[in-house]
Amino acid sequence: MSTSPKQALLREYAFVAQALAAPARLMLLEQLAQTEAAVEGLARKTGLTVANASQHLQQLRRAGLVTSRRAGKAVIYRLQDRRAVGLMGLLSEVAEANLAQVTDILDGLSGGAPAPEPITRAALAERLAAGAVILLDIRPEDEFAAGHIPGARNITLADLERLLPRLDPETEIIAYCRGPYCIYAHQAVARLRQHGFKARRMQGGLPEWREDGRAVRIPPSL
Amino acid sequence: MSTSPKQALLREYAFVAQALAAPARLMLLEQLAQTEAAVEGLARKTGLTVANASQHLQQLRRAGLVTSRRAGKAVIYRLQDRRAVGLMGLLSEVAEANLAQVTDILDGLSGGAPAPEPITRAALAERLAAGAVILLDIRPEDEFAAGHIPGARNITLADLERLLPRLDPETEIIAYCRGPYCIYAHQAVARLRQHGFKARRMQGGLPEWREDGRAVRIPPSL
DNA sequence: TTATCATTCAAGCAACCACTTGAATGATAA
């Protein structure tokens, strides 16, 4: 070979980073961190064309972050490496800690009022065991159905207003969604607090909870 | 703004990943993980032209991974975010676990014979406390002088042969270098084992040791 | 001031990337 082993290694490592270096692929990874899925479904969720999604997914596969298998006519993709969740989380942490743009956007989501610190997953687990908390899963129904934190109630942002009258204003409400790239929980918390509820986000999302080794409820499909 | 907050966030996260997506920048980060340094020194170590290194460093700075300050005529760059070390490590782990090319290259470094599993840093710390191990730092002298594991002996690959007669063949030898992208320790272990010594690598390198919160010796400069 | 040195900037070029479009493949069902 004409290049040194060191250069060859660095090229490979950079190749993995390259796979993470496009918004479209981060979105796909976020979806795949919820549950495995076929190309068409991923394309619909992410707003990409099918051909484009397919190409991005192949790039993720070449980087070793994702695998695929055939199921009839469909090809099902899923995360290949659990570390992908860690990588995605670190990316967002670095960005939030060091890029002013990011803190601006996140502040904007809270609608003026400062958002409270998110609760750690460990602390949430304790509170859940004590029954001292309302847990809301702010994701689309199908993702909730594919797995959620036991005891969570599924509600989309659009339907949140309708739920308000039935929530106890004295009990703390915790919201979570897909993970560090998902803004639903931020928005839900902002709205809940506008209405006087005690609401906070959970740190991370379902993939991080699962990665902790905590229980995930998968309801029987009918 | 014409784009949704979600898209804007993803663009920023992808921007951080983009910063990691070039071999040249990974090399610069590896160097900066050893110790802060000026542009010219970094350019020399990495083999980049000064202008090129400067541009890459600015890109790392825009991504929040690195900061700089002026010191006289020179501009000193250093890691801004400790999580950068974690990101670099995860990248290499994912690559090693999932890319056949990478395992091929690493196997090649061991020169035929299979390399033993590296020792964890925790285990090494115990062994060091017990004095039951020889620790070799396989980095250039200046990097050793900027900080190293207490008790380590500095030896470059080129000088390793000369050291062999003075090493005890019964005591286990542990080698480390810059971190997951550095191949010196791999090569040193391969040579030592060819000569019949009991040698293994330490997992990670000095930056990871430091990140663990373990003691780093910085000898007084003369 | 002027000269020197380290770094950064600006322009230019080849290589690469994301996305689109339309055709090709591969599996299933009629």
Place this chain on the structure above:
DNA sequence: TTATCATTCAAGTGGTTGCTTGAATGATAA
């Protein structure tokens, strides 16, 4: 077999990236 459906491939386009070269900046020392 043929028709259908999900996915992948192939080619083309505009925009971006990495590197080079040579000039410009900014700090120091004579």
